[in-house]
Amino acid sequence: MSFDCVVIGGGAAGMMAAIQCKENNMQTVIIEHTAKLGTKILKTGNGKCNFSNTFMTKEMYQNNNADYAMEIINRFNVDDTIHFFEGLSVYKKERNGYLYPRSEMAASVALALTGKIQALDIPVFFETSVKKIDRAGSEYVLQLEGAKTNTIKTKTVILACGSAASPSSGSDGSGYKLVRKLGVKVVKPLPALTALESDKKNMKLATGVRALGNVKIMVAGRVVAEDTGEIQFTDYGISGIPVFQVSRFAVRAMEEGQRVEALVDVAADIKEDDLLSMLKCAVNTRKHQSVSESLSGLFNKKLVMMICKDVGIEGNSSASDIDDDICQRLARYMKSLHYHITGYKGNDYAQVCQGGVDVSGLNYNLESVDNPGIFFAGELVDIDGRCGGYNLQWAWSSGVVAAKSAFDYCNRQE
Ligand SMILES: Cc1cc2nc3c(=O)[nH]c(=O)nc-3n(C[C@H](O)[C@H](O)[C@H](O)COP(=O)(O)OP(=O)(O)OC[C@H]3O[C@@H](n4cnc5c(N)ncnc54)[C@H](O)[C@@H]3O)c2cc1C
Structure with a gap:
């Protein structure tokens, strides 16, 4: 033939x-x-x-x-x-x-x-x-x-x-x-176009949450890629389209044995000062509720539970316990959740x-x-x-x- x-x-x-x-x-x-x-x-x-x-x-x-x-x-x-x-x-x-x-x-x-x-x-x-x-x-x-x-x-x-x-x-x-x-x-x-795994603590608390955010990939302390969109928080790390978009850089760097971190801004649409004012206002006006309840008009409650734990407070504690310093810590951290990237989803999961x-x-x-x-x-x-x-x-x-x-x-x- x-x-x-x-x-x-x-x-x-x-x-x-x-x-x-x-x-x-x-x-x-x-x-x-x-x-x-x-x-x-x-x-x-x-x-x-x-x-x-x-x-x-x-x-x-x-x-x-x-x-x-x-x-x-x-x-x-x-x-x-x-x-x-x-x-x-x-x-x-x-x-x-x-x-x-x-x-x-x-x-x-x-x-x-x-x-x-x-x-x-x-x-x-x-x-x-x-x-x-x-x-x-x-x-x-x-x-x-x-x-x-x-x-x-x-x-x-x-x-x-x-x-x-x-x-x-x-x-x-x-x-x-x-x-x-x-x-x-x-x-x-x-x-490439895959999800990233992390050894960050408390991830289980926010499993299943999807939230608008910005993700930055840091290799050896330098931002190599970033994207904004709907981030998916999972029990193993982070996923969703913006994570897919930047994943190729994280994967390649990990293959080269470099340390990779991801910084997630869960308030990408809000300036840090404005966020601080909003947090202060929420905990003050809703001081009879828990922290996660008082902030639930701003962020998914499960996400707040994880963020609180990350900064050393309990999301179930009373909003009245949250002073200006804690609000400041929360606002700063919400602009930059830290994930040490330890792996990635392989070819069964990757799109390309x-x-x-x-x-x-x-x-x-x-x-x-x-x-x-x-x-x-x-x-x-x-x-x-x-x-x-x-x-x-x-x-x-x-x-x-x-x-x-x-x-x-x-x-x-x-
Ligand atoms: C879940 C998912 C969602 C996606 N969504 C999008 C999207 O919405 N938009 C977009 O642009 N891209 C998307 N992609 C990527 C896109 O599908 C691929 O980039 C595109 O299909 C690649 O086309 P291709 O023909 O090169 O390879 P493939 O489509 O993979 O085709 C390769 C073909 O070759 C055959 N083959 C392989 N090896 C051999 C061999 N040795 N001998 C004979 N035959 C062989 C395979 O069986 C297959 O039929 C997605 C991918 C996935 C997995």
């Missing part, structure tokens, strides 16, 4: 790449090692699929490869993505720049892509793995396991095997092994990985410099975006650019 392009991995990037190849009349096949295409898409955006974002700048990509990411994204941008999905009758719904399918069903995006693959008659080898990729003259020979045929030939290969994040969706990190076998450098993959195919080994066509005709797309590449549709946009854009580049490569060979 001989193809113009073999796409390895049938996720967001792989499906997009295969569709573009076939629309360019390339003989294309998808090799997918699970029994389904697009499983991870179903999990995205809490089942609603935040497929892109109208606010697209390089700052949304968090590592040193942001310029590379934007170079690719500008060649298939947000408008192109909206247009592409409209062509599949998936219409957008926008919320503050965040783009979702109008149906707010992630399944509608996966269905549109799998439907297009069927309509274009693109063969898919399910439950098939690629054991080896060898160069044979101007072509590549792939050794397969699980398919009816053991070897296939192809002019080009697009590797779109995802990362190691969320292995239950099929992206189990096996793609990195294939990449390394080709001699292409892989930056150590680590979880940082690390992957080192872009220094690729040209601007997503092609391996040392393996002409081998292209990479999606999360397998060392690009990771913030929450907000940036990772799927990278998958769509890199899938299209890899496919167009594979098409150009085939034309140059003829």
Whole structure:
């Protein structure tokens, strides 16, 4: 069997790449090692699929490869993505720049892509793995396991095997092994967009609380990242979107053996002086209640219980016991809850990985410099975006650019 392009991995990037190849009349096949295409898409955006974002700048990509990411994204941008999905009758719904399918069903995006693959008659080898990729003259020979045929030939290969994040969706990190076998450098993959663990005392008291706050990541005493939004307080540490956004910096620093701390401001919308006045007013006007009750109009009671314990008072004690000095201590601490970060939630929990195919080994066509005709797309590449549709946009854009580049490569060979 001989193809113009073999796409390895049938996720967001792989499906997009295969569709573009076939629309360019390339003989294309998808090799997918699970029994389904697009499983991870179903999990995205809490089942609603935040497929892109109208606010697209390089700052949304968090590592040193942001310029590379934007170079690719500008060649298939947000408008192109909206247009592409409209062509599949998936219409957008926008919320503050965040783009979702109008149906707010992630399944509608996966269905549109799998439907297009069927309509274009693109063969898919399910439950098939690629054991080896060898160069044979101007072509590549792939050794397969699980398919009816053991070897296939192809002019080009697009590797779109995802990362190691969320292995239950099929992206189990096996793609990195294939990449390394080709001699292409892989930056150590680590979880990103994940929750952070801490050995802070009293965390159980605030378990389950969600509160607007600002989180700063400190590495060796220096702020390296910060974000504001709804923080989730858990019995193991902190989670929620703002924590996800900064987690990649904490994870990388911990891997490098550095001390990592998080400072959480649970009154990010209030200046410390104003907060102090509000605390004083609350404990004075509600002095017949407990401290946590008197402050319950300002903060979740469970959060107050934890904060009180942290500063050495009991949340159940009487508000009348709280003098101005204690109010001052509370106000200062509420602006800067201290978490020593001791770990992070791993790939089962993380939404994406940082690390992957080192872009220094690729040209601007997503092609391996040392393996002409081998292209990479999606999360397998060392690009990771913030929450907000940036990772799927990278998958769509890199899938299209890899496919167009594979098409150009085939034309140059003829
Ligand atoms: C819970 C969750 C929520 C998310 N929400 C969002 C969101 O709302 N917006 C957003 O932009 N991003 C979101 N993401 C991230 C986004 O889903 C991924 O970045 C994106 O799906 C990556 O696409 P991909 O095609 O590169 O990889 P994947 O979608 O992981 O696809 C890779 C495919 O390759 C297959 N495969 C892997 N290895 C092999 C192999 N060796 N041989 C053959 N096949 C292989 C896998 O089975 C899989 O089908 C979320 C992720 C998670 C886990």
